[in-house]
Amino acid sequence: MSDNERKFNPIVHYANRLACRPGETFGPRVIDDYQWLYVEKGKGEITINGQVHPVESGCLLGYGPEVPHRIYADTEDPFVLFGLHFAPDESEYVDRPHHPSVRNIELSPEIVHGSSASDDVPNALIPPCSLVGSWALPFFEELVKEFDRRDEYAPLALRAAMIRLYVRLRRTANADSAPTRRNDIAERIRTALEKRAEEDYRMEWLEEITGYSHDYASKTYKEIAGTSPHSDHQRMRLQVAQRYLETTGLSVTEIADTLQFGSIHYFCKWFRRMSGLSPSAYRSRKRMI
Numbered sequence: 001m002s003d004n005e006r007k008f009n010p011i012v013h014y015a016n017r018l019a020c021r022p023g024e025t026f027g028p029r030v031i032d033d034y035q036w037l038y039v040e041k042g043k044g045e046i047t048i049n050g051q052v053h054p055v056e057s058g059c060l061l062g063y064g065p066e067v068p069h070r071i072y073a074d075t076e077d078p079f080v081l082f083g084l085h086f087a088p089d090e091s092e093y094v095d096r097p098h099h100p101s102v103r104n105i106e107l108s109p110e111i112v113h114g115s116s117a118s119d120d121v122p123n124a125l126i127p128p129c130s131l132v133g134s135w136a137l138p139f140f141e142e143l144v145k146e147f148d149r150r151d152e153y154a155p156l157a158l159r160a161a162m163i164r165l166y167v168r169l170r171r172t173a174n175a176d177s178a179p180t181r182r183n184d185i186a187e188r189i190r191t192a193l194e195k196r197a198e199e200d201y202r203m204e205w206l207e208e209i210t211g212y213s214h215d216y217a218s219k220t221y222k223e224i225a226g227t228s229p230h231s232d233h234q235r236m237r238l239q240v241a242q243r244y245l246e247t248t249g250l251s252v253t254e255i256a257d258t259l260q261f262g263s264i265h266y267f268c269k270w271f272r273r274m275s276g277l278s279p280s281a282y283r284s285r286k287r288m289i
Contacts, residue, residue: 007089008125008166012158013100014085015147017140018289019246020044020073026289027070032101033085034124037061037071037289038132038140040239042079045072046129053129055079060132060169062124068105071289080239082140083289086162088125102288126169134190135172138227139165141235148276168226185210186224189217193229197236198259201229238274241267245283252279 013033020042028047037046039059046053047070048063055061057079063069073079085100139161146157192209206217206229221229237259244255256267271279 008163009089010086010159010162010166011155012084012086012143012147012162014288015083015140015143015158016285016288017080017082017144017242018287019080019243020078021247022073022078023075024073024078025071027104028068028106029070029102029104030066030068031085031103032065033087034064035062035100036084036086036124036126038082038084038136040080040082040137040140042074042077044074044079046070047072048128051128055129056131058131058133058136059129060126060136061129062126063128064124080243081289082144084140084143084162125166132169132172135168135224135226136165138232138235139168145274145276182220182224185212185217186221189221189229190225190232193233194236197233197240200260201233205229234274238271241271241279242275242282245279255279 017040037060039055039057039061041057043054043056046055046061047068048061049067049069053059053061071081142161143158143165146154146161149157189206189209192205196205203214206212206214206221210217212220218229221232225232241255241259244250244258245252250258252268253264256262256264259267261267261270268279271277271282275282277285
C-alpha cells in the first residue's frame with residue numbers, strides 16, 4: 001500500500017448522474033479538484049491531457065486538478081455518466097467552496113496532438129481510463145443519493161462510501177480477472193434484468209434466465225455483483241424513470257403509468273426513497289458533470 005493510499009481521507013464536493021444528449025460536449029476544460037467519471041451506459045470519447053479514450057458502459061476515468069479534459073457523448077448512443085468531484089485528503093480543502101470550480105479553456109497545440117507528458121499531471125489514484133464493469137454502479141448510485149440528501153451526516157456517509165469504492169477498486173485490480181461460469185451467470189441475469197427494467201420484478205425470472213433455482217442464481221449474482229438481483233432491478237427501474245424525466249416531456253403521472261406503478265403517489269414515494277429527490281426536483285436539476 002502506497003503512502004497516498006494510507007492517507008486517503010476523501011471529501012466529496014459534488015456527485016451527480018447525467019444522461020447526456022446526443023453529441024453533448026463538456027470542455028475542453030479544467031477543474032480545481034479531482035474527478036472520477038463512471039459510464040453507466042452508452043458510449044462516447046473522453047480526452048484527458050491530449051489522450052483520447054473511447055469509452056463504453058463500465059468504463060471508469062479519473063484526473064486531477066488543472067488537467068485538460070473534454071467529454072463528448074456519441075450522437076447515436078450518448079452515454080449516461082456519473083460524475084464525482086473530490087479531494088483525496090480533506091485537510092487540503094478545508095476552506096474550498098461547496099461546488100467545484102469548472103473552467104473552459106483553449107487547448108495548446110501540445111495538448112491537442114497528445115504530446116503532453118502525462119506523467120507530469122496529477123492523477124486521481126486510478127488509471128486515466130479503465131474498464132471496471134457493472135459492479136461499480138451501486139457505489140456511484142449511493143454516492144449521488146447521499147450527496148442529494150444534504151443532511152448533517154451526508155459528508156461522513158460520502159467519505160465512507162468513497163473509501164469502500166476505492167478499496168473494491170484496488171482489490172479488483174489485484175484479483176484474478178479470468179472469466180468463470182459464475183461470471184457468465186451473473187452477466188446473463190444483469191442483461192435480462194436491464195431489458196425488463198420497466199416491469200415489476202418477478203422471482204421466476206431467474207430460473208427462466210439461468211435454468212438454475214432462484215436461490216442459487218440469486219446467491220451467485222450477489223456474490224459477483226455485490227447486490228441482489230431484486231435490488232439491481234430496482235436501480236435499473238430508477239434509471240429508466242430518470243431517463244424519462246431527463247429526456248422526454250412525459251408528465252410524472254404518464255411515467256408512473258408507463259412503469260406500471262399503479263398510482264402517482266406510490267411512484268413519487270418510491271422515487272424519493274430510491275434517489276433522495278422527488279421526480280419534479282430531479283427533473284429540474286442543473287445539467288452539470
